[in-house]
Amino acid sequence: DAGVIQSPRHEVTEMGQEVTLRCKPISGHDYLFWYRQTMMRGLELLIYFNNNVPIDDSGMPEDRFSAKMPNASFSTLKIQPSEPRDSAVYFCASSLLPGTQYFGPGTRLTVL
C-alpha cells in the first residue's frame, strides 16, 4: 500500500484566499484524522471521522475551517478565508484501530 497520501505537499497562498487540502487514507481504514502542527502549539487534532462520519470536531479552530469525507477514500480540509496564523503543517492520518494511526507526509501551508 502507498500509505496515506496528501496533496499538495506545499501550498503558499495570500490572506483571504480559499485553501483546500486533500487526503487519501489507507484502503480499508475506517478512521481518518486531521492534525495541525506548529512550533507554538505542537501537534493538535482538528477533527476525525469514523466510517466517513465526523465524530469529534472540537479541535477545529473556528468556522473558517471545514472538513468533509464524501467517501472512504477521500477527505478534504478547507480554510476559507485563510489567515497568516493558519500557517502550519497539516497532517492527515488513518487507522483501523483508533490508537494505531498512520500519518501522511503532511502539507506545509504558508499564508502570506
Place this chain on the structure above:
Amino acid sequence: DAKTTQPTSMDCAEGRAANLPCNHSTISGNEYVYWYRQIHSQGPQYIIHGLKNNETNEMASLIITEDRKSSTLILPHATLRDTAVYYCIVKLMSNTGKLIFGQGTTLQVKP
C-alpha cells in the same frame, strides 16, 4: 486520558541501546501506553503500544512497570536515523480515536 511526563531531550551513542522513559502515574487500569516518533519534516510514526505486559516488535521494546505508573521505550541498537522526537501517549483503547501529543523527548543519536 492520563497525562504523561517525558524528559525534554536525551542523547544516545550510535549502536547503543536508547532507553526513553515516560511517567504516567495517573494511568487507569484500562488505558494503554502508545509510543510514536516524528523524524524531522515527516509525519509521526506509530512504534508500539501495550497495556500491562512487555511488548516487542521489529522497531522497539516497551517495558511497563508492574504498577503501570511508568514505562520505557527501548531502541536496542540506535542508529542516526532514530534521531527524532518520541511521544508517549496514554489512552483508552475503547475510547474515541483522539491521541493527545505532548512535547515528547527529542532523542539525538550521535556517531
